[in-house]
Amino acid sequence: xxxxxxxxxxxxxxxxxxxxxxxxxxxxxxxxxxxxxxxxxxxxxxxxxxxxxxxxxxxxxxxxxxxxxxxxxxxxxxxxxxxxxxxxxxxxxxxxxxxxxxxxxxxxxxxxxxxxxxxxxxxxxxxxxxxxxxxxxxxxxxxxxxxxxxxxxxxxxxxxxxxxxxxxxxxxxxxxxxxxxxxxxxxxxxxxxxxxxxxxxxxxxxxxxxxxxxxxxxxxxxxxxxxxxxxxxxxxxxxxxxxxxxxxxxxxxxxxxxxxxxxxxxxxxxxxxxxxxxxxxxxxxxxxxxxxxxxx
Amino acid sequence: xxxxxxxxxxxxxxxxxxxxxxxxxxxxxxxxxxxxxxxxxxxxxxxxxxxxxxxxxxxxxxxxxxxxxxxxxxxxxxxxxxxxxxxxxxxxxxxxxxxxxxxxxxxxxxxxxxxxxxxxxxxxxxxxxxxxxxxxxxxxxxxxxxxxxxxxxxxxxxxxxxxxxxxxxxxxxxxxxxxxxxxxxxxxxxxxxxxxxxxxxxxxxxxxxxxxxxxxxxxxxxxxxxxxxxxxxxxxxxxxxxxxxxxxxxxxxxxxxxxxxxxxxxxxxxxxxxxxxxxxxxxxxxxxxxxxxxxxxxxxxxxxxxxxxxxxxxxxxxxxx
Numbered sequence: 001x002x003x004x005x006x007x008x009x010x011x012x013x014x015x016x017x018x019x020x021x022x023x024x025x026x027x028x029x030x031x032x033x034x035x036x037x038x039x040x041x042x043x044x045x046x047x048x049x050x051x052x053x054x055x056x057x058x059x060x061x062x063x064x065x066x067x068x069x070x071x072x073x074x075x076x077x078x079x080x081x082x083x084x085x086x087x088x089x090x091x092x093x094x095x096x097x098x099x100x101x102x103x104x105x106x107x108x109x110x111x112x113x114x115x116x117x118x119x120x121x122x123x124x125x126x127x128x129x130x131x132x133x134x135x136x137x138x139x140x141x142x143x144x145x146x147x148x149x150x151x152x153x154x155x156x157x158x159x160x161x162x163x164x165x166x167x168x169x170x171x172x173x174x175x176x177x178x179x180x181x182x183x184x185x186x187x188x189x190x191x192x193x194x195x196x197x198x199x200x201x202x203x204x205x206x207x208x209x210x211x212x213x214x215x216x217x218x219x220x221x222x223x224x225x226x227x228x229x230x231x232x233x234x235x236x237x238x239x240x241x242x243x244x245x246x247x248x249x250x251x252x253x254x255x256x257x258x259x260x261x262x263x264x265x266x267x268x269x270x271x272x273x274x275x276x277x278x279x280x281x282x283x284x285x286x287x288x289x290x291x292x293x294x295x296x
Numbered sequence: 297x298x299x300x301x302x303x304x305x306x307x308x309x310x311x312x313x314x315x316x317x318x319x320x321x322x323x324x325x326x327x328x329x330x331x332x333x334x335x336x337x338x339x340x341x342x343x344x345x346x347x348x349x350x351x352x353x354x355x356x357x358x359x360x361x362x363x364x365x366x367x368x369x370x371x372x373x374x375x376x377x378x379x380x381x382x383x384x385x386x387x388x389x390x391x392x393x394x395x396x397x398x399x400x401x402x403x404x405x406x407x408x409x410x411x412x413x414x415x416x417x418x419x420x421x422x423x424x425x426x427x428x429x430x431x432x433x434x435x436x437x438x439x440x441x442x443x444x445x446x447x448x449x450x451x452x453x454x455x456x457x458x459x460x461x462x463x464x465x466x467x468x469x470x471x472x473x474x475x476x477x478x479x480x481x482x483x484x485x486x487x488x489x490x491x492x493x494x495x496x497x498x499x500x501x502x503x504x505x506x507x508x509x510x511x512x513x514x515x516x517x518x519x520x521x522x523x524x525x526x527x528x529x530x531x532x533x534x535x536x537x538x539x540x541x542x543x544x545x546x547x548x549x550x551x552x553x554x555x556x557x558x559x560x561x562x563x564x565x566x567x568x569x570x571x572x573x574x575x576x577x578x579x580x581x582x583x584x585x586x587x588x589x590x591x592x593x594x595x596x597x598x599x600x601x602x603x604x605x606x607x608x609x610x611x612x613x614x615x616x617x
Contacts (some may be wrong), residue, residue: 071416134314136307140595141545141588148553149588152572152580229418233554234422237569241439256558259424260432270421 012234016213019287019294029286032279039276042092043100050089055244058084060190063262081265082258091272097158097247098235099276102227105166110220113173120174121181122200135175143168143231151239158241161234168230169223176219180212215290221284225277232273248273297604304596313586316347319581324559352582357574362582366564370586371454373444373556373563377548381541384490389534392498393525396533399503407495416490419551423485423558438478440560447471482559485550497540501533535606542598544594544604546591 013021016041023029030153045053058080066079066087078087120131140147143165150164184190185208229239233250241247243254248269255265320343347355353364359406385462395407405573431439442456443449449456449463449471460472507509514524553565564583571579 096577134311138311140543140546141591143544143549143552144592145550145587146567148572149584152568152584155575156572225416232418233420233591236418237554237557239569239572249418249420252424256424259428263428266421266424266428270418270425270429273418274416276411277418281412281416 006268015210015294019290022293023286023290026286026290029282032282032286035275035279036283039095039099039279040103043095043103046096047091050092051077052086052089054089054093054246056086056089058086060084065266066268067260078268079262079264081255081262087268088286090251091248091269094246094248094251094272096189096274097241097245098181098228098231098249100164101158102164102165102224103248105162106169106220106223109166109169109223110216112174113170113215114177116170117177118181118204121178121185122204127137131174132180135171135178138151138171139175142227143172144233148231148237148239151234156239156242158245158247161231161240163235165227166232169227169264172223172226174220176215177212180215181208183213184208211295213246214288214295217291218284218288221280221287224280224284228273228277228280301600304599308596309590312589312594315585316344319585320344327397337424339403347585353578353583355571355575355576355579355582355600357571357579362579363586365567365579366583366586368451368454369562369564369567371475372456372561373552373565374550375455375457376479376482376486376552376556376561376563377545379479380552381490383487384484385495388485388491388494389498389530391496393502393530395495396499396502396506397521397525399499407499411492411495416489417488419485419488419554420558422488423481423555427558437481439590442478442562443471443475447474482555482561485555485558486548487492489551490548491543493540493544494537495538498533501536502529506531507532535602535608536597538605542595542602545594545598549587565578 014206042049046095058076061073061076061080062084063082064076064080064084067074067077069079072079076086076088078091080086081090146168147161147164150167153158154164161210179279181204188202190207193203198207231240231247235247235249235251236253238250238253241250243250252266255262255269258265305518309560320340350363352366354360355362355365358365385406391407395404398404407524412496428437430437443460447460447465447467447470449459449465449468452459452462456475457472460468460475463471465471502525511528514528519527521568555561555570556563558563564587568580571583
């Protein structure tokens with residue numbers, strides 16, 4: 001067989017590029033990734049592509065079933081609710097509130113929480129010990145309970161929900177990053193780096209950070225799913241976004257009394273939430289596996 | 297062991313102290329509009345004393361002492377949580393073993409897929425789906441509440457199942473089955489989360505144990521898989537599951553608050569949400585301290601249980617391993 005490889009040179013990918021290569025072999029993962037990008041795009045440009053404006057009510061079409069039912073009409077693709085609002089438009093608008101809100105919250109919590117975690121992890125003694133024990137105990141209170149506690153102080157509302165979820169996610173990141181940095185810091189290659197006279201900042205940049213990417217990825221997906229679940233749950237309990245904001249959980253609590261009359265107003269928003277979370281979980285798990293393999 | 301207990305108690309006390317400070321500052325912020333005092337430390341001291349003697353103040357909504365309100369409501373929540381844990385163990389352990397034994401096989405794949413859906417499904421939506429199907433469509437199970445209104449059962453323990461059996465009404469068995477029926481749907485909803493956790497844990501630890509040499513020795517002796525699992529695998533795999541169950545308790549309690557809201561279960565969830573609406577601050581504060589303290593205590597208790605059952609962990613504690 002002819003060998004076209006004239007220059008017998010092996011390109012060695014960086015571990016991260018290699019991880020990405022491994023991830024691309026994962027078909028389900030790639031489908032989920034595209035779906036995730038799709039939801040992200042919806043959250044970004046949703047208001048421009050939604051078929052109806054947010055406050056549009058069609059009095060002639062109350063409780064229209066979805067278009068695939070016999071009585072359904074195709075211009076209300078997912079049907080309408082009891083006030084004649086188009087369900088599809090509401091869900092598209094809701095992507096911004098639920099998914100977009102969760103995304104921004106998680107990114108902020110990741111940046112700030114990780115920063116605290118890194119500072120704690122790089123320091124030793126009393127400071128680190130206090131942080132460690134304090135976080136341990138704080139983390140035994142689940143994030144939704146923490147969020148409810150914070151909401152009970154701030155009062156209900158969409159912005160307060162985001163703030164509460166942000167505050168509840170902080171310890172999650174701090175704790176995970178703290179632990180990862182701390183474990184990494186005691187390994188021998190770091191000690192070698194230190195003996196070479198590397199400054200702490202350099203150790204952090206070239207020694208530790210590239211090796212704890214997996215922690216970041218798995219924590220971010222966990223935080224993302226729990227942020228969406230928390231935001232929708234708070235919306236459902238009536239503590240989060242209030243109607244007419246079409247936050248997915250709020251939509252569900254609104255249609256609680258329509259369960260019997262119009263089941264689609266319950267199933268469709270719920271399916272949207274479930275699909276979003278499943279997609280995030282699949283992407284996150286795939287990335288994590290790929291990074292672990294890529295590092296080896 | 298004693299040293300460890302003292303250590304743990306120490307952390308617990310400090311955390312509760314911090315919690316009480318936060319709660320105090322909140323209350324102060326709300327009340328300063330009415331009372332204008334500058335003596336913060338003295339206020340806090342009085343506040344702490346009141347808390348320690350179980351005086352959480354009086355609920356503005358119901359007019360009863362907050363602690364009394366909580367204590368009448370909380371058993372309903374606890375009953376639900378305990379049932380969910382029992383169901384999760386009954387379902388989770390066998391499926392976890394099955395998945396752990398067939399790692400990478402089709403049974404494992406199927407179980408893990410269901411588990412993934414179980415983690416991803418929003419509680420309130422799951423509850424509404426079950427309610428739509430079993431209560432409205434099939435009409436098998438009641439939609440809401442703890443017991444039919446026809447039965448009158450005196451409250452002894454607060455746990456409905458026990459109370460119905462303890463009472464000496466002529467219809468006590470009917471009442472018992474009625475409250476079981478009412479429990480069914482909320483329990484299934486609530487059990488989803490801990491069950492997935494139990495399955496994952498059991499699968500991981502069984503998978504780990506089964507590769508070890510003593511299992512191979514047992515196989516060489518001629519024991520069949522069932523015997524190996526029963527005598528060796530489970531005994532070494534189960535203790536690792538306990539601490540994660542303890543950590544689940546907080547999440548189950550929170551999920552219970554949502555489930556209760558859907559099923560109009562008269563527990564701490566609807567009570568708390570209602571009080572947040574009413575801005576009943578003494579009730580919110582009391583409820584918050586109570587729930588947080590309960591979760592922390594439950595965690596500590598499972599930690600202790602884990603220590604008692606698992607001698608390996610004790611060695612780790614004293615740096616012997």
